[in-house]
Amino acid sequence: MSNSPKSAKLLEMRHALGPEYSIRLTKLERVIYRKLSSSFDIEISGLNTSRTSFNCDVFLWERAPGRQILERFQGVSSFVMLTSILKSLVNKYQD
Numbered sequence: 001m002s003n004s005p006k007s008a009k010l011l012e013m014r015h016a017l018g019p020e021y022s023i024r025l026t027k028l029e030r031v032i033y034r035k036l037s038s039s040f041d042i043e044i045s046g047l048n049t050s051r052t053s054f055n056c057d058v059f060l061w062e063r064a065p066g067r068q069i070l071e072r073f074q075g076v077s078s079f080v081m082l083t084s085i086l087k088s089l090v091n092k093y094q095d
């Protein structure tokens with residue numbers, strides 16, 4: 001699964017979110033990524049698919065002292081919901 005090509009949905013969502021976001025290959029899948037600061041990252045999982053339905057998970061990672069998930073939003077079911085979550089995380093954690 002980790003070597004799967006970038007789906008049209010993944011590329012479309014990355015483009016819609018803007019230039020602050022990129023696509024990264026993790027051990028498990030391709031995800032949309034944003035570095036918020038030297039301490040925090042956002043990862044959006046579940047969009048590298050050909051399914052027509054919208055369903056993803058959002059993770060806020062703390063980079064140090066050890067990489068750990070601080071916040072998790074599972075079953076995000078629309079782009080509007082996704083952008084609302086992302087705006088909230090950016091406001092709360094960005095330098």
